[in-house]
Amino acid sequence: MITELRYQVRDTVRPLAEKCGLSVLHEFADIVVIAWLFFTALQVGISPTISRVVFPVSYGKANKRTRRNWDVHVVSLVHALIAVVLASWCLQAKSLNDDRAFGTYPDASFLLAIAVGYFIWDALESIIHFSEVGFVLHGKQSTTFLRPFVHYYAVRFLLWEVSTIFLNINWFLDKMGKTGSQLQFVNGIALLGSFFCVRLVWGGIMSYGFFVTLNGVYTQLPLFYIMVYGVTNLTLHGLNWFWFMKMIGALRRRFAGKSVKDKPMNGNGTSKIESCLD
Numbered sequence: 001m002i003t004e005l006r007y008q009v010r011d012t013v014r015p016l017a018e019k020c021g022l023s024v025l026h027e028f029a030d031i032v033v034i035a036w037l038f039f040t041a042l043q044v045g046i047s048p049t050i051s052r053v054v055f056p057v058s059y060g061k062a063n064k065r066t067r068r069n070w071d072v073h074v075v076s077l078v079h080a081l082i083a084v085v086l087a088s089w090c091l092q093a094k095s096l097n098d099d100r101a102f103g104t105y106p107d108a109s110f111l112l113a114i115a116v117g118y119f120i121w122d123a124l125e126s127i128i129h130f131s132e133v134g135f136v137l138h139g140k141q142s143t144t145f146l147r148p149f150v151h152y153y154a155v156r157f158l159l160w161e162v163s164t165i166f167l168n169i170n171w172f173l174d175k176m177g178k179t180g181s182q183l184q185f186v187n188g189i190a191l192l193g194s195f196f197c198v199r200l201v202w203g204g205i206m207s208y209g210f211f212v213t214l215n216g217v218y219t220q221l222p223l224f225y226i227m228v229y230g231v232t233n234l235t236l237h238g239l240n241w242f243w244f245m246k247m248i249g250a251l252r253r254r255f256a257g258k259s260v261k262d263k264p265m266n267g268n269g270t271s272k273i274e275s276c277l278d
Helices: 001-021 023-027 029-054 064-090 094-098 106-127 135-145 149-174 182-220 223-256 272-277
Strands: none
Touching: 029 064, 029 106, 064 106, 094 149, 106 149, 106 182, 149 182, 149 223, 182 223
16 A cells, blocks of 8 residues: 555656756655655654653643744764765765766765755745745755755765754753753854864865766756756855854854853963854
8 A cells, every 4th residue: 555655646746857957856756755644743642652651851841932942953973873874874875976966876875865855845945934034045055955866965064064963962952951061062163063073064065066067967958957056056055154163153152151260271371162153
């Protein structure tokens, strides 16, 4: 029955996929749907049930808005862990390395289908609850994964989710009353370090490679493809720099309440926190 249902989903999506050139959507439409259902169930059912038991104070006594945000961060954390593990597995795929423009790999397509299911959930969540437009764009532009194009880079860009793990931990520490704690300080350094290394440095290198690859095959592509993928790449990198600056500001505010004498000092009389964030 489940197998028949999966094929029915694929057959239903086939006309749209063929019309839009989204062959991955047709082949993995059931995975996209299953992923979206899983992340939705995680938000509305699994996370609330477990969180009330494990965190009876931080979650159980929180207001409705905080509980909703808590559940959203649980979903984000779970997706980040899945994405990092599966993306790491796909890094050495020969078919992707041999053809960085049009190469495909079943495990990579499976990963990207999960990611699209998550980003659809993320975009809908952002729209319904009027979140930042950046998250809506983030979700919308992820649908470019559904074309059999530059999956080599898509897999590597999903490693950006390494920093999302620490970002969510930082948020949970706030809600658990650990704001300004040594644990949050260590996690904050890991967050900024991973974000800078994985998204800005590694992401910048991959972005350069992406445009080199795009330049090599642009004569084989419609102008629409070039515009969509080029603008998507630049937009996501712009969002990364925007979020990086916001995180620095947020971490500064979290530790601003401590007096300088309470902060560990380095040799020049500046707090370690300040010297790391400046």
